[in-house]
Amino acid sequence: xxxxxxxxxxxxxxxxxxxxxxxxxxxxxxxxxxxxxxxxxxxxxxxxxxxxxxxxxxxxxxxxxxxxxxxxxxxxxxxxxxxxxxxxxxxxxxxxxxxxxxxxxxxxxxxxxxxxxxxxxxxxxxxxxxxxxxxxxxxxxxxxxxxxxxxxxxxxxxxxxxxxxxxxxxxxxxxxxxxxxxxxxxxxxxxxxxxxxxxxxxxxxxxxxxxxxxxxxxxxxxxxxxxxxxxxxxxxxxxxxxxxxxxxxxxxxxxxxxxxxxxxxxxxxxxxxxxxxxxxxxxxxxxxxxxxxxxxxxxxxxxxxxxxxxxxxxxxxxxxxxxxxxxxxxxxxxxxxxxxxxxxxxxxxxxxxxxxxxxxxxxxxxxxxxxxxxxxxxxxxxxxxxxxxxxxxxxxxxxxxxxxxxxxxxxxxxxxxxxxxxxxxxxxxxxxxxxxxxxx
Amino acid sequence: xxxxxxxxxxxxxxxxxxxxxxxxxxxxxxxxxxxxxxxxxxxxxxxxxxxxxxxxxxxxxxxxxxxxxxxxxxxxxxxxxxxxxxxxxxxxxxxxxxxxxxxxxxxxxxxxxxxxxxxxxxxxxxxxxxxxxxxxxxxxxxxxxxxxxxxxxxxxxxxxxxxxxxxxxxxxxxxxxxxxxxxxxxxxxxxxxxxxxxxxxxxxxxxxxxxxxxxxxxxxxxxxxxxxxxxxxxxxxxxxxxxxxxxxxxxxxxxxxxxxxxxxxxxxxxxxxxxxxxxxxxxxxxxxxxxxxxxxxxxxxxxxxxxxxxxxxx
Numbered sequence: 001x002x003x004x005x006x007x008x009x010x011x012x013x014x015x016x017x018x019x020x021x022x023x024x025x026x027x028x029x030x031x032x033x034x035x036x037x038x039x040x041x042x043x044x045x046x047x048x049x050x051x052x053x054x055x056x057x058x059x060x061x062x063x064x065x066x067x068x069x070x071x072x073x074x075x076x077x078x079x080x081x082x083x084x085x086x087x088x089x090x091x092x093x094x095x096x097x098x099x100x101x102x103x104x105x106x107x108x109x110x111x112x113x114x115x116x117x118x119x120x121x122x123x124x125x126x127x128x129x130x131x132x133x134x135x136x137x138x139x140x141x142x143x144x145x146x147x148x149x150x151x152x153x154x155x156x157x158x159x160x161x162x163x164x165x166x167x168x169x170x171x172x173x174x175x176x177x178x179x180x181x182x183x184x185x186x187x188x189x190x191x192x193x194x195x196x197x198x199x200x201x202x203x204x205x206x207x208x209x210x211x212x213x214x215x216x217x218x219x220x221x222x223x224x225x226x227x228x229x230x231x232x233x234x235x236x237x238x239x240x241x242x243x244x245x246x247x248x249x250x251x252x253x254x255x256x257x258x259x260x261x262x263x264x265x266x267x268x269x270x271x272x273x274x275x276x277x278x279x280x281x282x283x284x285x286x287x288x289x290x291x292x293x294x295x296x297x298x299x300x301x302x303x304x305x306x307x308x309x310x311x312x313x314x315x316x317x318x319x320x321x322x323x324x325x326x327x328x329x330x331x332x333x334x335x336x337x338x339x340x341x342x343x344x345x346x347x348x349x350x351x352x353x354x355x356x357x358x359x360x361x362x363x364x365x366x367x368x369x370x371x372x373x374x375x376x377x378x379x380x381x382x383x384x385x386x387x388x389x390x391x392x393x394x395x396x397x398x399x400x401x402x403x404x405x406x407x408x409x410x411x412x413x414x415x416x417x418x419x420x421x422x423x424x425x426x427x428x429x430x431x432x433x434x435x436x437x438x439x440x
Numbered sequence: 441x442x443x444x445x446x447x448x449x450x451x452x453x454x455x456x457x458x459x460x461x462x463x464x465x466x467x468x469x470x471x472x473x474x475x476x477x478x479x480x481x482x483x484x485x486x487x488x489x490x491x492x493x494x495x496x497x498x499x500x501x502x503x504x505x506x507x508x509x510x511x512x513x514x515x516x517x518x519x520x521x522x523x524x525x526x527x528x529x530x531x532x533x534x535x536x537x538x539x540x541x542x543x544x545x546x547x548x549x550x551x552x553x554x555x556x557x558x559x560x561x562x563x564x565x566x567x568x569x570x571x572x573x574x575x576x577x578x579x580x581x582x583x584x585x586x587x588x589x590x591x592x593x594x595x596x597x598x599x600x601x602x603x604x605x606x607x608x609x610x611x612x613x614x615x616x617x618x619x620x621x622x623x624x625x626x627x628x629x630x631x632x633x634x635x636x637x638x639x640x641x642x643x644x645x646x647x648x649x650x651x652x653x654x655x656x657x658x659x660x661x662x663x664x665x666x667x668x669x670x671x672x673x674x675x676x677x678x679x680x681x682x683x684x685x686x687x688x689x690x691x692x693x694x695x696x697x698x699x700x701x702x703x704x705x706x707x708x709x710x711x712x713x714x715x716x717x718x719x720x721x722x723x724x725x726x727x728x729x730x731x732x733x734x735x736x737x738x739x740x741x742x743x744x745x746x747x748x749x750x751x752x753x754x
Binding site: 082085086089090092093110111114115116254255256257259260262263264401402405408409412413415416418435438439 | 501503504505506589590606607609610611612695696697699700701702713716717718719720721
């Protein structure tokens with residue numbers, strides 16, 4: 001036992017040393033303007049996270065790309081979300097960041113600010129982003145420079161297991177205009193009707209997307225344009241209080257039961273196993289949930305709100321991005337792959353809605369006839385929401401990439417009664433604020 | 441104790457060597473150097489080199505992606521105001537102080553039992569040793585999460601007696617306890633060492649004691665434990681060093697968070713989070729050195745205290 005642990009520590013130190021030696025040369029090198037594609041054999045690495053279905057779709061897309069460009073070999077690297085960013089940090093520190101990576105808005109500024117990502121204007125001769133429109137591309141800019149191409153956008157929604165509601169004879173309220181009280185009442189009734197077998201709802205947890213929607217619904221915002229924390233501690237305390245209320249009324253499972261599910265992959269979540277009937281999810285993931293739970297019928301509806309809430313609290317969050325490494329030795333080929341992923345409609349057909357509602361309108365037209373029921377429902381939901389979405393807020397600033405980890409920790413303190421929502425909210429804002437200041 | 445003696449007899453007296461013997465010695469030295477090279481490369485490449493690097497990084501602000509900036513004693517100052525560091529130390533000390541003695545006591549008890557001449561000893565020894573081989577693995581940690589989960593084996597067992605269980609790994613008051621049990625369960629390695637130690641105790645001592653009418657308990661305290669004390673000491677030192685560095689179990693059982701609510705935030709897990717999740721590799725390096733100092737201090741304390749209870753039969 002000691003041996004393993006020690007060798008682990010040693011490996012960590014080795015990584016740190018490698019970082020030290022390489023930090024001096026690699027990261028942040030001056031990129032070449034308009035690089036040329038090579039005629040010879042080139043191998044580039046391509047890195048993404050996701051469930052099995054996405055892995056297969058992406059491997060198929062790579063095959064198409066390699067057929068089109070026989071001299072380019074794409075080496076896939078993929079993993080689950082957990083562990084993806086740890087590995088990204090270590091490989092980047094070692095000067096060995098994959099040429100092309102799937103990115104998330106949580107980490108975009110942290111990596112771009114520190115010079116790890118390729119400024120995509122330097123490869124504009126190869127990468128054509130015109131299909132996406134300026135508003136969409138803005139979500140990939142950091143300090144005005146484009147570092148990442150959004151794949152698409154998604155709003156947040158409430159997924160409802162209608163099978164469970166029917167099974168226990170609990171009517172669903174009118175979800176087109178429902179309040180938090182309506183939701184809690186329906187959820188509590190479901191828990192009671194099932195004798196505690198299932199619970200009505202899985203509350204927010206550590207997801208910063210739902211926190212952002214909550215803040216907007218209550219007239220606030222998480223970050224301002226300068227990348228500083230802008231949320232009122234009362235708003236955050238209210239968010240956690242909402243969760244406590246769900247638990248107290250029996251609408252949601254106990255704190256311990258919720259904690260046990262933290263960090264589990266989608267197919268083991270309470271929603272898929274039928275332990276809870278409602279949850280807050282990015283609409284783009286609706287099909288993934290439906291595919292993982294074929295025995296249940298799911299529906300996707302808008303968030304509840306208080307009766308006096310202004311519309312526009314939902315927004316189109318960039319679901320994910322393609323980015324290239326500033327240390328890439330093949331920026332031209334990396335740009336070519338991103339261009340292919342962004343513009344070739346066959347890729348759109350392969351991916352469907354898995355990476356959000358596509359930002360490229362040609363993709364949307366291409367996939368519409370190919371969608372199954374759940375896909376059509378997700379697309380219909382996002383289109384219906386397009387009237388309701390407001391301005392897209394700024395992305396997570398550098399230094400705040402760990403927001404969901406920190407959020408999860410304080411969330412647990414609140415759930416287990418170790419801190420009041422208000423105390424936890426202030427401590428959370430202090431800790432994350434320090435982290436942002438230190439990075440700035 | 442005896443190893444040192446053997447080493448002395450192995451060492452040939454210096455001087456008075458013939459030319460042929462000298463040549464042979466030079467050749468031996470060269471051969472030794474060749475055989476040692478892989479180890480030396482490892483020592484400098486992946487132990488000493490990185491340690492020097494981390495010593496430098498401990499005095500810098502290093503976010504992994506940009507060059508480290510020298511910040512003097514900032515990281516050390518930060519330690520004094522870091523509540524999570526204090527908390528992780530508390531968790532780690534609790535873990536070490538509870539799990540190491542428990543594990544050694546269980547290992548010693550089973551070794552004493554097996555030493556009394558059980559039939560099929562080698563089978564028992566292997567079976568009891570098995571958890572030590574598996575205990576630090578990811579698979580076992582995942583299994584642990586399931587066994588102690590709300591719908592796990594432990595609760596299924598308790599419900600047979602009408603006791604209502606709880607989510608052992610997901611509640612802050614019990615999560616650390618499950619990790620302590622996991623550590624105690626890997627008692628096989630010290631047990632095997634104890635068994636070997638017990639075999640070294642001369643049987644005549646017991647025979648003589650029996651003739652004199654000493655009870656078994658008396659023999660245990662007057663013969664077995666004193667003669668076994670160097671082995672107990674060895675296991676204690678290794679056990680403390682090992683459990684201070686525990687990482688895998690807490691990482692997997694808590695999903696990398698040290699949760700629920702930081703109740704399993706081992707020192708090495710906190711260090712890992714600071715370095716790789718919060719991008720504060722400079723501070724993480726400083727923490728690594730703090731851990732080294734703590735382990736060094738504990739080991740020194742152990743050696744000092746050993747004078748009062750370890751009995752060397754030289």
